[in-house]
Amino acid sequence: MRAPSGPDVAVGEVLLSVENVSLSFGGVKAVSDVSFDIRKGEIRAIIGPNGAGKTSMLNIINGFYHPQQGRITFKGMTRAKMRPYEAAYGGIARTFQNVALFRGMTALDNIMAGRSLKMHRGFFWQLLRHGPALEEEVEHRRRVEEIIDFLKIQEIRRTPVGRLPYGLQKRVELGRALAMEPDLLLLDEPMAGMNLEEKEDMSRFILDVNDHYGTTIALIEHDMGVVMDLSDRVVVLDHGVRIADGTPAQVKSDQAVIDAYLGVAH
Amino acid sequence: MAADAAAAADTFPKLLVRNARLFGARPAMRHKDLGIWQTWTWAEVLDLVRAYAVGLNRLGIKRGETVAIVGANRPKLYWSVMAVQMLGAVPVPVYADAVADELAYVLSHAEVRFAVVEDQEQVDKILAVMDRLPKLQEMIYDERRGLRDYDHTHLHPIDDVIEEGRKALADPEVAAWLDAEIEGGKGSDPSIILYTSGTTGVSKGVVLTGERSIVAASDSVRFDKLTEKDVALAYLPLAWVGDHYLNYAQGLVAGFCTACPENSDTAMQDLREIGPTFYFAPPRTLELLLTRVTIRMEDAGFLKRKMFHFFIDVARKYGERILNKEPVPIFGRLLYWLGELLVYGPLKNVLGFSKVRVAYTAGEAIGPDLFAFYRSIGLNLKQLYGQTEAFLYLTAQPDGQIYADTVGPVFPNVDIRIAEDGEVLFKSPGMFEGYFKDEQKTAEVMTPDGYVKTGDAGFFDEKTGHLKIIDRAKDVGRLNNGTLFPPKYIENKLKFYPNIREAVAYGDKRDFVAVMLNIDLTAVGSWAERNNVVYASYQELAQHPLVYDMIEKHVAEVNKSLAADKMMAGAQIKRFLILHKELDADDGELTRTQKVRRGFIAERYAPLIKALYGGAPEADIATEVTFEDGRKGVIKARVKIRDMKIEPASPAMGKAA
DSSP: OOSOOOOOOOOSSEEEEEEEEEEEETTEEEEEEEEEEEETTOEEEEEOSTTSSHHHHHHHHTTSSOOSEEEEEETTEEESOOOHHHHHHHTEEEEOSSOOOOTTSBHHHHHHHTTGGGOOSOHHHHHHTOTHHHHHHHHHHHHHHHHHHHHTOGGGTTSBGGGSOHHHHHHHHHHHHHHTOOSEEEEESTTTTOOHHHHHHHHHHHHHHHHHTOOEEEEEOSOHHHHHHHOSEEEEEETTEEEEEEOHHHHHTOHHHHHHHHOOOO | OHHHHHTTOOSHHHHHHHHHHHSTTSEEEEEEETTEEEEEEHHHHHHHHHHHHHHHHHHTOOTTOEEEEESSSOHHHHHHHHHHHHTTOEEEEEOTTOOHHHHHHHHHHTTOSEEEESSHHHHHHHHHTGGGOTTOOEEEESOOTTOTTSOOSSEEEHHHHHHHHHHHHTSHHHHHHHHHHHHHOOTTSEEEEEEOOOTTSSOOEEEEEHHHHHHHHHHHHHHTTOOTTOEEEOOSOTTSHHHIIIIIIHHHHHOOEEEEOSSGGGHHHHHHHHOOSEEEOOHHHHHHHHHHHHHHHHHSOHHHHHHHHHHHHHIIIIIHHHHTTOOOOHHHHHHHHHHIIIIIHHHHHHHTOTTOSEEEEOSSOOOHHHHHHHHHTTOOEEEEEEEGGGTEEEEEOOTTOOOTTOOOSBOTTOEEEEOTTSEEEEEOTTOOOEETTOHHHHHHHBOTTSOEEEEEEEEEOTTTOOEEEEEEGGGOEEOTTSOEEOHHHHHHHHHTSTTEEEEEEEOTTSSSEEEEEEEOHHHHHHHHHHTTOOOSSHHHHHTOHHHHHHHHHHHHHHHHHHHTSTTTGGGOEEEEEEOSSOOOGGGTSBOTTSOBOHHHHHHHTHHHHHHHHHTOSEEEEEEEEEOTTSOEEEEEEEEEEEEOOOOOOOOOOOOOO
């Protein structure tokens, strides 16, 4: 069966759709003619073997790469070229495969940084830290504290993130992304390099974020077990091509996926 | 004073009403939420608890019923205890980290129809064992997160229950009914059932009554002069008698403020922010804190480090004497004052001890050095001895009469007797009613004349009149000449030396006491480095003559301190050896909780035991060991044995440090 299995879990309306997108770096085709959509409120996984083009796909959604062909529609708006900050303004937040935090800053300040797009007072107001600017900051701090409470990282609030173990850094990074109150949260290998317990914790948090904030989540993940348990729908890429799309159960039994992961006899 | 006024109230709900009247505007409870300390006054707490009680009653909780309470130290769970008691029902707190099996046992044994739990984790745990709890009907939870999609027909958020009750309370008839419920509570009714942790078999439900609990708590409040101005941080398990006594009962009797940490991991930071005046910590926590301080000081700059060590030496010399109000030379006082300014003050501030007026430690023997350290920097740390069955205090050290190796004189209104076999028996004002649904076990621990057996062996120190607890009664043996032989007491004395990692003492039904020791590789290793002792392995270091010399000195000191007690003088160590390998749980020599298994070790090292008691100067031993990957090997060694001098029984003061 070569034709991708059609998704049958319709959570909500389409939040983001990718249509016939292709991206190449010189002669290397990272993504070719890929189409799929992400529906409101779902957890959508993008999986595939090494070099399948997963992170490139995330970078395209994020506005970091610009595809040579194809259309991306986010919240009903089709865009040509978008810069990452425009994506951020538009409501897309992400975490990175290799943690990208401000290492010298505390967990609190890092998450607070996620609020910066929501701050409306200008530089000078903030410098004064008085009146409306102060009120605004208090409100932002409250939101951040809610996230700290949500992720259960109270005890590291004042710890510089560089001193934290990897699993906790990942959690802080998730916190920073959550602080943006995104419509779409992109997670690039949230469980990479974690031990079993940390993975279980992180899975719990991802489900809770989806449940509690109603955030739509798109995640890239290597760990198949995690993906199958977490996500509502899975799209599978291999060598930049979409080879399957559907519920975890459908994808798991798809011959193309099995071949891509286990290899085929030539 | 609050404690005297408390005598009039014979249940905790009545005390709450009194506190709202006397200290209405004073803080009763604090909790850090979203990074900010929230405060509730006594008046507010009464208001909330009344609404909560009515809400619970609407759900069907009635007088005499039991209600499980599972979770960490959070205001709403403390209020649950209060609200349940207000209805004349009996709260049954359960350890939050209990595994599902233990939880199922307690909940079904206590026959609870309702459970108040902290969060999703606890809800899930109970749902998983639901088939073993046919009586359980409703669950009430604090933390909403993750529970939104659960079936809510038998699941209620605490806030909703309180809100329901508040609406109902608007009706004056309901308010009058509640007043009557509070008034109708009798002091002789069960107030709480505390399940013992069950380290020695199945856990038993200790039933305590309101009146006795309040009388007991009033005694300790008076003893330590606690008032409504005091503050405590509630960070030890809710279901443990210590928390129920020290924070809940004393808090209500004295009217002091109980602060709840943000979560269990932030307790150390919260301690610092709250600055409690009354503090309790088990020896292990104190040791952890000291280790952390020591490590940080080793990492500190040259000047700071030198200053720290210099002033800690000063504190060691004068600190305790100053705390005990003994005469100290003016120069010493001056130096100590300077040390307080530069080292002790800032250190106590970092640890959150700046305002502590009374601090207790209990639960296990505390090392004299550890104990002396905290006292020398000016923390009024004392020891107490108590039991769930007694509703805590049996003995406690009064200010100024502090010794590291005693647990203090008999507490006011407590009666203690030492049985023939050395077991400590007591009668106390807070004494329990019995074990819940277990007449037989209750009868087992009672003597015919109404004393309760503690299961601990101890004796009164002749010079100080303080009680010394030496071991579990069933472990205490006798030498062939009839001398009392408490193995753990001797082992602990040895283990207080950093160089000694483990000690195993033998003597029951023998002619004298002999011990096998393990050295601490880190401590002795660094000593070896400083003293140019070369070694290739643990085995070689352990058998080094210089190491034997050093350990011999420690054993001699232990003998000296044993000689100071008339009761213990006969149990001095006559021969000792240092084992060629470390005792290990993988080899079955230690339990998983790192307790020595004396019997097993005696069998395994039978040739060594034979040599110890046969008088040989050394012995050969071959032992099978299990490596971490499961492979087995054999270690052979020739172990030397040293003879010790027995000290004459001497009346020296057995004082801390």
